[in-house]
Amino acid sequence: MKRISILLFLLSAFLIQGQNKALVGGTLIDGFGNDPIRNSVILIEGDKITKVGTTSTLEVPQGFEVISTEGMSVLPGLWDMHVHLMINGHSDYGYWDKTYPPLFEKVIMPSSAHQLLMAGVTSARDLGAPLEPSINVRDAINQGRIPGPTMYMSGPFIQKKPYPGTEDFRWGVNGAKDAREKVKKLAKAGVDCIKLIDQDEMTFEELAAVVDEAHKNNLKVVAHSHRPEEIRLGLKAGVDNFEHTGLSSAPRYPDDIIKMIAERTGQMNLGPLFWTPTIEGLYNYDYVVSNPEMLDNDSWHLDLPDSVITDIEQSIQHPGQLPYFQLTPSRKPTLKTKFTQLREAGVVMLIGTDSGIPMKFHSQSTWNELDIWVRVMGVKPLEAIKSATYWPSVFMGVDHEVGTITPGKKADIIAVKGDVLRYISLLQDVDMVMKHGKVVKNLK
Numbered sequence: 001m002k003r004i005s006i007l008l009f010l011l012s013a014f015l016i017q018g019q020n021k022a023l024v025g026g027t028l029i030d031g032f033g034n035d036p037i038r039n040s041v042i043l044i045e046g047d048k049i050t051k052v053g054t055t056s057t058l059e060v061p062q063g064f065e066v067i068s069t070e071g072m073s074v075l076p077g078l079w080d081m082h083v084h085l086m087i088n089g090h091s092d093y094g095y096w097d098k099t100y101p102p103l104f105e106k107v108i109m110p111s112s113a114h115q116l117l118m119a120g121v122t123s124a125r126d127l128g129a130p131l132e133p134s135i136n137v138r139d140a141i142n143q144g145r146i147p148g149p150t151m152y153m154s155g156p157f158i159q160k161k162p163y164p165g166t167e168d169f170r171w172g173v174n175g176a177k178d179a180r181e182k183v184k185k186l187a188k189a190g191v192d193c194i195k196l197i198d199q200d201e202m203t204f205e206e207l208a209a210v211v212d213e214a215h216k217n218n219l220k221v222v223a224h225s226h227r228p229e230e231i232r233l234g235l236k237a238g239v240d241n242f243e244h245t246g247l248s249s250a251p252r253y254p255d256d257i258i259k260m261i262a263e264r265t266g267q268m269n270l271g272p273l274f275w276t277p278t279i280e281g282l283y284n285y286d287y288v289v290s291n292p293e294m295l296d297n298d299s300w301h302l303d304l305p306d307s308v309i310t311d312i313e314q315s316i317q318h319p320g321q322l323p324y325f326q327l328t329p330s331r332k333p334t335l336k337t338k339f340t341q342l343r344e345a346g347v348v349m350l351i352g353t354d355s356g357i358p359m360k361f362h363s364q365s366t367w368n369e370l371d372i373w374v375r376v377m378g379v380k381p382l383e384a385i386k387s388a389t390y391w392p393s394v395f396m397g398v399d400h401e402v403g404t405i406t407p408g409k410k411a412d413i414i415a416v417k418g419d420v421l422r423y424i425s426l427l428q429d430v431d432m433v434m435k436h437g438k439v440v441k442n443l444k
């Protein structure tokens with residue numbers, strides 16, 4: 001008996017040791033925005049980061065598997081705070097919503113999730129999808145049954161009236177009582193946040209009821225900001241996070257809105273006001289039209305059946321003719337002004353991409369958003385990375401668990417050859433992805 005327990009003890013010690021890893025030699029970007037650490041050493045035991053140091057301060061203990069990150073940038077796994085797993089680049093929403101719902105849960109959403117993970121995205125927030133598939137896909141990932149980022153799901157949009165044929169993922173509200181009931185139903189099903197759209201079409205009582213009921217259930221509220229009144233009313237009702245740069249081709253945000261935002265961001269007791277500008281798709285549209293070769297990059301084919309790939313490819317044969325983007329050229333010149341106005345009004349910006357919308361593939365969205373922030377919008381690389389790591393974890397209330405490379409946190413870590421602080425676009429080809437201490441994409 002005794003011998004068996006000793007054997008078991010040795011075996012389990014061996015197994016635990018087998019999981020211990022050391023990432024050694026790379027330049028560490030911690031996610032807080034601090035200066036990078038050269039010649040870094042990160043010790044990982046099981047799914048957690050246990051120690052962080054340098055090759056001269058931290059010795060790798062015996063039994064740790066050493067993974068060399070020499071010549072690489074090492075940073076927390078990225079977050080994408082605005083994805084749509086149920087779509088993947090197809091140009092025609094009406095057709096997609098009629099054709100593919102039977103495949104959402106088992107095929108489309110898992111493949112989107114897998115593609116995000118291979119792009120270095122270890123956590124993502126999905127905003128607007130049918131309830132049951134959302135919860136089931138998230139849980140399947142969390143239980144290790146399918147690969148993907150840790151997902152945070154809103155389930156269906158809450159809005160005044162669903163567009164015809166979208167009732168599965170858009171829930172209408174009729175009166176404040178109904179609004180509360182819809183939010184309660186989502187909370188009970190286990191969603192991670194509430195997504196509002198067209199909130200300016202609701203009565204203020206309905207909107208206030210949605211936000212209040214969400215907050216009572218510890219759920220934050222994320223809202224669209226396409227129209228000025230969506231922002232004004234959203235701010236008044238206490239929305240926590242706005243999406244998109246919005247306001248179509250208007251050259252700038254009106255002064256009263258900027259004043260309201262600045263007043264809100266000054267209220268420390270409410271925490272930061274978050275904003276996800278989702279700027280890349282709009283900014284890069286004309287580039288994609290004149291350089292459609294990037295649509296042929298097969299990274300977005302992963303786990304999709306050939307028939308679906310062909311269907312998507314055919315829908316984007318003429319990128320310059322897609323109805324979805326016809327206003328985009330007139331919006332593009334306004335983006336930098338609006339982006340800058342928001343930053344100067346004190347919002348905390350989050351990296352999010354609207355990944356899945358026409359011509360925007362999960363395998364390519366997140367790095368492109370970072371690239372536009374840094375290269376065009378003038379955001380410092382460390383700050384842009386913080387908006388893709390630390391800040392999203394704060395928004396989701398999990399910053400004690402993930403989001404930075406700090407002892408005690410889950411080992412969600414990516415590594416990329418070269419200096420991402422000099423060339424942020426190196427993130428388009430992430431060399432290693434580790435999620436919860438497991439290497440899910442290996443160094444080549």
Ligand SMILES: [Zn+2]
Nearest residue numbers: 082084127354
């Ligand atoms: Zn969206």
